[in-house]
Amino acid sequence: MAVAAHRKPVERERVLIVDDDPSVALLLAHVLGAEGYRCIRAGAVAEARARLAEGPFDVILCDVGLPDGSGLDLVEEAITRDEHIAAVVVSGLDEVALGERALRIGAYGYIVKPFTANDVLIGVLGALAHRRRQLAAVWEASSETIQRLCVAVEARDTSTAAHITGMSEHCYAIARELGLDAEYCELLRAASPMHDVGKVGVPDHILLKPGPLTDDERAQMERHAEIGYRILAGSSAELLRLAASIAWTHHERLDGGGYPRGLSRNEIPQEGRIAAVADVFDALTRDRVYRRRFSRDQALDVLEEGRGTHFDPELLDALAASLID
Incomplete structure (x- = not known):
């Protein structure tokens, strides 16, 4: 019994x-x-x-x-x-x-x-x-906003479409490898495609220039981080707040040599440090008009040169671990 x-x-x-x-x-x-x-x-x-x-x-x-x-x-x-x-x-x-x-x-x-x-x-x-119903509605509206803004960026530079998706997936993979909360990982994947939305404010002759930028052109290009933050900031939706933070901080460096604010180490929010690694890695592994794509190993070697200065070492390790088949 x-x-x-x-x-x-x-x-x-x-x-x-x-x-x-x-x-x-x-x-x-x-x-x-x-x-x-x-x-x-x-x-x-x-x-x-x-x-x-x-x-x-x-x-x-x-x-x-x-x-x-x-x-x-x-x-x-x-x-x-x-x-x-x-x-x-x-x-x-x-x-x-x-x-x-x-x-x-x-x-x-x-x-x-x-x-x-x-x-x-x-x-x-x-x-x-x-x-839950309210949050689902906010998520849907925020996701649609992100998709529409991404389309606006892609319409100006068609080479960004695949990069946006790839970079987002690498952000998610890094976060999961770190063992972060599943909900946060999904938020990061949904928000990170907006990292370069500020490029809508960069003139075409700079954004689409195939060769090296002059110092003045580079300064104008770097404004996209601030522009992106201003586009996304101020929302009550957590998804858009996270997207705003990523847009503002994904070009900062651990040693304080990044832009737009010269933040260093823990001054840079975790999502910004994750996006920095994912952004550079995905960009290196895609063809550009001025160079052919790097292999995964070559791209990881390039990122390793910035370990502890440009990139967070823990996140580099998480990226490498996520790429193991």
């Missing part, structure tokens, strides 16, 4: 429970914890802010009246800081105005005390599903 095993619930999303009544907070944690949610409790706005600063949460379940401030203000602040967080407001007041404000600030649901376990579970599941 088979013996029923006590199975440990599958770990699910992280939930921040904010309520100044310990018994209510404990009940919420018990209901959600039984379903595998990882719950952290806070009894006041200040404590909740501290917990939010310590690490990302998937859900915030928050009371309206807290001893040191408004729970609604806290929820609005949390959503503004982290577009991935889903919010549910909990209150002992069954008022239409409060519920409407909760929805206006971006909360999905409004649970009225006393509540049942089903009320809580349905509220959290609904909030997570709603947030």
Whole structure:
């Protein structure tokens, strides 16, 4: 006869429970914890802010009246800081105005005390599903924007089309080799094709010139990093923010000799350092009007000459590892 095993619930999303009544907070944690949610409790706005600063949460379940401030203000602040967080407001007041404000600030649901376990579970599941739909819509819109801008660059310089795709795949491969979060790797792959979008602001006689550039022409060409950043910056979408950072920093060098800002080492964000390696490697392995493509090994040898000065050594190793068949 088979013996029923006590199975440990599958770990699910992280939930921040904010309520100044310990018994209510404990009940919420018990209901959600039984379903595998990882719950952290806070009894006041200040404590909740501290917990939010310590690490990302998937859900915030928050009371309206807290001893040191408004729970609604806290929820609005949390959503503004982290577009991935889903919010549910909990209150002992069954008022239409409060519920409407909760929805206006971006909360999905409004649970009225006393509540049942089903009320809580349905509220959290609904909030997570709603947030995923919102993020999917933003991702789709951002991806379309990126595709359209890439087409604009490719229309001026048809040789960039294959490079854009190849460079993006190398960024993804490097990130995966480093063991970075899968979602970040996908974001990097989607955002990196925009690294040279600023070239739309470079005159054709410079962009398409087959021979070496003069000092003045090179200075104008280097402006594309700043132009690209200005095109992409300021978006609320994480994908476009990442694309803006890549556009701005993929020509920086570890030794501070890059452009446009002369950043060095850890001043250069990780996505910029990854894109720098992927960009140069892919460019070297493609034919140009003034030279034939390098083999993979030849291209890696060229990058090795810049180990620790131009390129991050760890990322060079990750690129080489990703190329092993």
